[in-house]
Amino acid sequence: MIQTHVLSNGMPLMMERLPYLRSASIGVFVKAGSIMETDEESGLSHFIEHMAFKGTANRSARQIAEEIDLIGGNVNAATSKLNTSYYARITDKDLQKALNLLADMMINPRYEDSDFQKEQEVILEEIAMEADTPEDLVFNLLHEGIYQGQTLSKTILGTGKSILSQTPDALNTFRQRYYQPHNAVLSVVGCFDPQQLITWAEEAFGAWQGKGRIEYPRNQFKADTPLLTFNKDVEQVQLCLSFPGLESMHDDRFAMAAFSTMFAGGVSSRLFQKIREEEGLVYHIYSAAVAHPHCGEFTVYAACTPQKLKRVMELIKQEAALVIKDGISKAEFAQTMAQMKTSFVLSMESAYQRMAGMGIVKLTHDKTIDPKETLAKLRKVSLRDVNRVARQVLSPEPVIAAVGKQITKHFK
Structure with missing residues (x-):
């Protein structure tokens, strides 16, 4: 049975307890994807996802990597047109550790200039790789046409031009707009005690503050260019x-x-x-x-x-x-x-x-x-x-x- 709870900061917590498992899957979903971006912001949702693993106010990039390995499960992130997700698949005994790690990456990112520049180069390589993948190219071409002039026309990665034009300040501005508790969801499925999970989630995410929920911009299919x-x-x-x-x-x-x-x-x-x-x-x-x-x-x-x-x-x-x-x-x-x-x-x-x-x-x-x-x-x-x-x-x-x-x- 799915249970819902709202943390003190307004962040929804979705829970489904499966007591026969010895594991848990955690995901934090943020309404920040390419559909939310202007032309100048193209690729920022994906860029922010990359930077989440480069260190926080409390952990260095190496400490994050070591903690992921220590947990022994799978901690990762992904960006789509509609959202960015940060997730972990771990044993039930490591649930609190994984919650704290994801919360720190979400709430306290640190954007050092040197890390920013390195990741900028990594993303440019990712864009080049996509340009060498014909199947990706044809779908990008299609979306540019059927959603012409609308936000769904943009690629998730952005363009070389848009990525090169970004700055750490631009990432922070975009992040502050969309990374808010009302604009995110914490979802957990697996073996846990619901009341204990609520306590842990409150401890991990409760200090995260922000304003209201942001709606998706409207898009429509266009056949103007057949x-x-x-x-x-x-x-x-x-x-x-x-x-x-x-x-x-x-x-x-x-x-x-x-x-x-x-x-x-x-x-x-x-x-x-x-x-x-x-x-x-x-x-x-x-x-x-x-x-x-x-x-x-x-x-x-x-x-x-x-x-x-x-x-x-x-x-x-x-x-x-x-x-x-x-x-x-x-x-x-x-x-x-x-x-x-x-x-x-x-x-x-x-x-x-x-x-x-x-x-x-x-x-x-x-x-x-x-x-x-x-x-x-x-x-x-x-x-x-x-x-x-x-x-x-x-x-x-x-x-x-x-x-x-x-x-x-x-x-x-």
Whole structure:
């Protein structure tokens, strides 16, 4: 059972006790991601995450590293478009130590000029690495197009120009705006005593002060530029076909997930079977229904050699037209729903997955959703729901993004 508590500083604490475990997963989720950044701030959320391990007012970078190793579990951080998370997976006996370490990294960071400059160089290398990853490039190109002029168009890493323009003061200003207890969530799942956990959390995070909760800026899918291309000397064309999707709390989100799974979400899906298994045109093809607070996108991704591009696009569009015309069969629906239910149940055996899901939903939507509620909604999805959503999503013309060698000539 999920329990909620609000610390004295206004920070929500989400708890789910699983007494049969000998471990715990902790996460602190902050509403600071690329969706919150201006052009000048691009990459700051990710930069701040990197600097969290460079020392605090109480611990040097080496002491943080040694304490992580002493705990013996996994302490790390990650930045997404919507949030930054700091998390630990540890044994139950080290729960208080991990809480204190994460709290110190969150509340008392120290930005030394020498560390700042080194990490600036590290992030520039990370940006260069992304530029050498064609799959990342095509999705960045796609998001620049479908969210043109909006905050979801930005990459998580930022640009070389934006990173080089940053200063420790800029990091502090951004951090002070978003790193506040009302704009964060502490989520814990595993073996612990709830009252003891509340005491420890209060001791670790209670001194953290700040103002109110900050709302996500609104974004919407735009199809103003139906073809987006980027020339790059690579062997394969990286291809995305993207349609307007659903926002993250939409009533049809489970039907949308079912359609995505059926269309290109696994080895038995339509596109995988048709384009890879029957035609042998690709090695990699999948679909993804990505949901944000106010919008979403449904995207089919494929990679193929240039001479196969036209045929791959034809087949994707043919299969989309067949779904619109004839819908999904009962057999496909039954197989997909069984796959989704099993995958969800298996994921809920992970304390980390339960912790992350609980924290992200609370941070993003200020809601508490029990896994049983999610499973019940999955069971209520009908074939009619899935076919209705599939037709709604696939009816508009897709926005196409492509990266490849002399790519523009393939679309003339």
